[in-house]
Amino acid sequence: MKSVPKRCGVVAVLAALVAMPTSTAFAGGVPCRYEIAHIIEPPWCGPDSPGLALGTGISPNGRYVCGHGGCANTRVWWFDTETGILHNMPHPPGTSYSLAEDVSDGGVLVGKIVGQSGEFGFIFDVNTEQFVAQLPPLVAPNGTCRVTAINSHGQVCGTRTINGPPDYRESAFVWTQKGGFIDLGLLNGSGTLARDLNDNGVVTGDFYDGTTTRAYTWDTRVLSPLPSLTQLASRGSAVTNDGRVGGTSLVPSSLNPFGVAYAVTWSSKGEINNLGPLPGDVTSFIFDMNSSGVAVGESRGPPRLGWRQHAAVWFPDKSVDVYTFIDQTQVQEMYRVEGISQAGCLVVQGADWWPRHVVYVLEPVYGPQGDVDSNCRVNVQDLLEVIRDWNTNDPVTDLDDDGIVDVRDLLIVFNTWTFDE
Numbered sequence: 001m002k003s004v005p006k007r008c009g010v011v012a013v014l015a016a017l018v019a020m021p022t023s024t025a026f027a028g029g030v031p032c033r034y035e036i037a038h039i040i041e042p043p044w045c046g047p048d049s050p051g052l053a054l055g056t057g058i059s060p061n062g063r064y065v066c067g068h069g070g071c072a073n074t075r076v077w078w079f080d081t082e083t084g085i086l087h088n089m090p091h092p093p094g095t096s097y098s099l100a101e102d103v104s105d106g107g108v109l110v111g112k113i114v115g116q117s118g119e120f121g122f123i124f125d126v127n128t129e130q131f132v133a134q135l136p137p138l139v140a141p142n143g144t145c146r147v148t149a150i151n152s153h154g155q156v157c158g159t160r161t162i163n164g165p166p167d168y169r170e171s172a173f174v175w176t177q178k179g180g181f182i183d184l185g186l187l188n189g190s191g192t193l194a195r196d197l198n199d200n201g202v203v204t205g206d207f208y209d210g211t212t213t214r215a216y217t218w219d220t221r222v223l224s225p226l227p228s229l230t231q232l233a234s235r236g237s238a239v240t241n242d243g244r245v246g247g248t249s250l251v252p253s254s255l256n257p258f259g260v261a262y263a264v265t266w267s268s269k270g271e272i273n274n275l276g277p278l279p280g281d282v283t284s285f286i287f288d289m290n291s292s293g294v295a296v297g298e299s300r301g302p303p304r305l306g307w308r309q310h311a312a313v314w315f316p317d318k319s320v321d322v323y324t325f326i327d328q329t330q331v332q333e334m335y336r337v338e339g340i341s342q343a344g345c346l347v348v349q350g351a352d353w354w355p356r357h358v359v360y361v362l363e364p365v366y367g368p369q370g371d372v373d374s375n376c377r378v379n380v381q382d383l384l385e386v387i388r389d390w391n392t393n394d395p396v397t398d399l400d401d402d403g404i405v406d407v408r409d410l411l412i413v414f415n416t417w418t419f420d421e
Helices: 380-388 407-415
Strands: 033-040 052-058 064-070 075-080 085-088 095-103 108-115 118-125 130-135 145-150 156-161 170-176 180-183 192-197 203-208 213-218 223-225 234-239 245-253 256-266 272-274 283-289 295-300 309-314 319-321 333-340 346-353 356-365
Touching: 052 346, 052 356, 064 095, 064 108, 075 108, 118 156, 156 203, 170 203, 213 245, 234 283, 256 295, 256 309, 283 333, 309 346, 380 407
Parallel strands: 052 095, 052 333, 075 095, 095 145, 118 145, 145 192, 170 192, 192 234, 213 234, 256 283, 309 333
Antiparallel strands: 033 356, 052 064, 064 075, 075 085, 095 108, 108 118, 108 145, 118 130, 145 156, 156 170, 156 192, 170 180, 192 203, 203 213, 203 234, 213 223, 234 245, 245 256, 245 283, 256 272, 283 295, 295 309, 295 333, 309 319, 333 346, 346 356
16 A cells, blocks of 8 residues: 555555545646556466456545456455545355446445346445445346446436347436436437436437437437537547536548547537547547546557557647656556546556556646646746747636736746756
8 A cells, every 4th residue: 555645545456446535726737747646456366367457437526446357257346545445346146247337426336247147237335335226127138237327416327228139229228216217218229328427417428320320418308419520420428517528439541441539529519629639649539527628538559550559638728648747667558547536636547567457546746837838847948938829818828817828927937937956
């Protein structure tokens, strides 16, 4: 167990996890670096089996982190940052494995259990260490059900089989203890998928519109398709409380006849914004987004480089490869960001030696206010960038956020200048 500053708390190893505290300091700004707060290692499974540790979610307030891992049989785990204890979720009799998807501020885990009786979505309260519910598919025995997200009110969303055989079509749903299931149902004869929901009960995911797969929002009354970059497929992956959505949209490419995915966001009015891959990469995906509009996910390089994966963060004004923001002597690879807290801490999938997959919990470190280029120092380079943007409204060099780059911003650079000790 490593003790670190309380913005990202303390963690264990699978034998160890993370803590993410509630911090209001993070407002979507770009840190000058990330520090490795915790490393979640897989269990020892023998010399020929490196084991598995996957982090899949973090509560918005940062108290809980969830994931799954193990050797032969994958099991859900969670870590409570207040107690610093790592827990394994108990398996009901006959369970083969379990997968975690999300965890709420109150410590309620959701995901999927697979066993002799089928595939059920689960809702598990870590405070009582009891299952709140095990949600079944509408069709048994070959149907499936999985819960993909939970909001602060205990409302969950997911996808379950609602008809079959032979097709076994799936429907997006929302569920509450009081109201039970509300199914979106089939659209154009095809299934619907739910991937996330916000505190207002708005769901995002994807459906088939008769021609291609489309991202959507759904408030259990009205389904609102979201525009795509092209006529190709799109998918919604995350939705904020103010209605912004993060996801992917395919664009034509010679690399793939079906197109390649680009990270995108949609405004609360449904306007699409193309974030794209990191520089030099060819495709990208969003997995999570916080209330500051910071999206996280994965960016991949071209086939000639083996589709090399990069852990990516898209800030409002800049995208970054997380690996370039850390001490690289401690890590072999970081290839995907699975989650982000409201305070900006990251849950990152990576490797300390191949093929051992581990989870890194990263804490953002911010430079002084005048650190325009986010290198943790204020120097002549920051001064030159302010001068370059003089009399514009550039959001990066408008340090006092008054709508214009002027002498006030210049004074901020001078007043926060970094002097060598």
